[in-house]
Amino acid sequence: QPEERVVANGDGTKTVHFQRTPPLSSYLLALAVGAFVVSHTRRCGQTPIRVWSVPEKRGMASFALATAVEVLSRLERYFDIPHPYAKLDLVAVPDFEFGAMENAGAVFFREALLLVDPRSASHGEQVRAAEVICHELAHMWFGNLVTMAWWDDLWLNESFATWMAFTILDGWRPEWQVWRLFQHGRAAALEVDALEDTHPVYVAVKSPEEATENFDLITYQKGASVVRMIERFLGERSFRTGVRRYLRAHREGNTVGADFWNALA
Template identity: 45%
Template structure:
């Protein structure tokens, strides 16, 4: 979690309540699901390849709102029946009591299950739309982040318990069925149904699994350096898809180049849904969107509306590497997933359309984060998370905007290329794995030789930001700091502040340590502290330095 004293102990105390035992670990799920769109129900079965770490006579995994059973465990030592199934709605777990003891080794758990398509826009849920003739059509789709995969199939529903997923969907013939992987097989299932099989995924977390079934259309795939890209939409909206395809193709190429790693899976479907609670969701290879954030009429939409669509597409595609390929170990790390994707969205869209001046727009939106973070009631960007629900508070402006701002601050202080080398190192070292926040800082530190973990820990684990003071004394500019609070209350919080300072001699990175720093000036020209306005700080100049700045504003 963190180096802060006591936090690790608190996590351990809560582990039994909020985290599953590690005596049994999933390695692969073979899922078969059959949604009935008319009855608004689904049935399913799974064969989960397990690594039994220590002898067990009970298997505990997550399940919510499902009927579970029957079940059995098969291995080289024979077959053990699941003799008792106990559902615990409060903890959203199912306890499978075995007819004997499973010894350490590889086993396969076979389970049946059934449920109802939710109307709460979570888990395996239904979305509806009406066609031009007024007929209602139902779509069965998914939204699993943070902990709702357990509402679709029994699973080890924690981000660090990654596994490979092989999905099969049994649907009425004539419906479109998609999942994370590309379709690799289709056969008649009788009764007007088809069985559609999809390619295995890379090892990934349960919250990234997705499946969509309904009366939908898909565009012809665009080949993006070997990755087929499609836009999935309801019938009659094909004319609204070209912009999404263009932005999607650009971003896939941009991120593959930036990260130095090809797109980590086999295909990309971007799916517009009539009913979707979030803006979009980064399911590997099957990103789901609210329709208005994917489909756009360029002849009618305003420039901000078009830019928003581009932002959201870029944000979700950035997650395919940072979030899907490499994933936080626990939900305390969700801020970094979202903040980094926000940074990457801005970099990509700025590269796609420089004339939109996305960084200038970001500075305007960052002003709101400044206001929130100047309150005594603000929070740190990251904080200890015991239960997944504790992380819900991270989906706010401090995560998306301040989080992205401090990452941009670091990038500009280090230099874009050195920062990128650190990101590439991080992704390469941890691909298919899980990390804590400090793993990113350590990778960038190794790549640059800068004290990145020390710098960033202060920004991540402390709320607020500094007011940097600039004073001219004896040919030196003295830079100090104090916390900025709207209330005016004194506070002794300090940071390592990385920023750029511009003088007549040029622009240089400067690290303002808690005790301050002095930099020499050799003439009476202006001194710009926080040049480029990249650091998440406010600056207060003394009268002499302020006079130099205002003497000729056009030169700045």
């Protein structure tokens, strides 16, 4: 949340009060501590968007900012709900383990996936960065505003966000032909799926540790292929209507897979 007020304590320290955080799943809370510098602010509707990086990499934010502004407005139109959080900070974290993490209002990225210099980055690097930014921003609705009740429905987050990223990018940059790239991911998922120790897109999960095993090609790429198949079967408009119904009915709440199917029915 943005700062509400800052009080100087008179001893060289200060106390920062932040606006109240809306209801949020605990895994979406994040703090970034370090020598970060901030880009200028761009706005998408009501949402101020900024990029944070280490000082050595300042000046590399323009690609991420431009992508985030465009993608966020497209997501708002698709979901028919404004971005649910008061700000959007994109943080380039040195040595970040994952590709990215969709903390509400403070999304963390591996540096190479956020700080892209369009003059030197390859086409593939730019598409990959745009896809990851788009995927994480889709989570602000699918995952953050509405969260799966338990990790067995991880696909509700990841299959959907993966599909949504390609859908939004294809609408914005049709010349990128991202659905071709999508087929590479699906082919890789089907190879894993041919192994004896593969798993269904939906998996019963006993512990959060067990859930981490399922952040894989099956949950992301195969799951996204199934979402795409269903969207094609129902038709773009009916599917989008169902998605909007699902988000409105369960905002700031928790869901299971059946809630999504019911909203589509």
